Amino acid sequence: MAKDRSQREDYTTPLRRLLVAVLCLCLVALFLVWRIDSPRVERFRAQLIDAVVPNMDWAMVPVTGTVNLFRDFQSYQRLADQNRELRSELRQMRAWKEAALQLEQENARLLDLNNVRLDPKLTFITGVVMADSGSPFRQSVILNVGARDGIQDGWATMDGIGLVGRISGTGSNTARVVLLTDAASAVPVTIQPSGQTALATGDNSAAPLLTFLENADLVRPGDRVVTSGDGDVFPAGLLVGQATLDRNGRMRVRLSADYERLEYLRVLRHHGTQVIRDPGGLVVPTPGTNTPRSRPENLGAEDIPPEAGNGAGNG
């Protein structure tokens, strides 16, 4: 070995060694800078992705389309089975649709009855998924909408049904969505009938864990999991999924969003929930009025006869 080393000295010039050493130092420095001042490097990353990924888009779309076409071909082989399944499902769906329509009408009536004002700010922008994270250790996708469209970090992203993730990193034309399944994702949720709060923590598996549950006994598999709006990142009440029990007896969320095919995602505009800061003043009588108020003199005589006549007419 020692002899080889001496022979090798002829090949590797000191200059090359220096180059390697400098390069390695630069890489170490980059890593340390990233660790210390993460936002700046992450901004650079967003800009890089913004520059690179849209350029690949012309090739990505047809290739993705072709691969999906071939996958569909595989499913054509089971066409007859699928058809039968779909028919039976459709029959069930008809019944559900009827129920849903009735419920929708009832809901609208009730909202009207209660004079509920729906949040007008909760509008959304729809983006198309351009690329995924490219690594099995990271669960994220890149959308084709970015700061140009007013996207901001932290906004919630949904597919048609359920929550998908959160915007993290925006370029001018692209934005990265960290999915709920990513190990870095933790979303405060409420579990519906019991009202227990928990965190839906991603762990690189298809179903995020429910952690920090106060009383796990109150939560049953099948309970609805919605965002709680704690921490002021997400609006409250977005559907996340259903609680399930995994093999090790831990509670997880089976996500409602269709993670098999994330194609069009809605980014919800959310400008933060308004906080009531004013503790409220003391309600005091204006000076001059005497408390308790004196009883009106002609109370019994006046109030009934004229109201009865007018009220019916205005109704």
Next chain:
Amino acid sequence: MAEITSTKILLMRVSFAALAILVIFFHLLPLDTLARNWAPPDLLMLLAMAWTLRRPDYVPILLLAALLLMGDFLFHRPPGLLTLLVVLGCELLRTRAQTQHETTFVAEWLSVALVIMVVTILNRFALSIFAIPRAPVSLSVIQMFATIAAYPLVVLFSQGLLGVRRLSAAEAEVMGGRP
């Protein structure tokens, strides 16, 4: 003669870069957005190692570092860490490659496997030291073994299709002792 070889080297460098970009491109395709419990081999690392062992002059270190760094940035990994480890691993293999001109493929595979293991372990170690969230151990281990297992295929592809093979002694003589 010298001109032809230098053109060839340039061409092969470009094709290495193109291959790496193709690998990155296919990784980025939004085909699999579901979290999986297995991991495919790290083809970028394999290509770098296979080519470095055969024709180090096709894989200049700056090009390699630039491509790996692009992968780091695009794949949302901690920038620089894996690049550093793979570059160091390739340097190690490069220095070893010159001593083991006549070794069998199995010995080469073993040394590559060793380097891949060390890279994986050091990567996880560094991530845990700097308190960066890590993927589950099983996923890293699966990727490590998949990468090791895929090495012969990458070698076959590089040697058979692209003609990246070791120089024989006579050819090395003609090249004028180019490392």
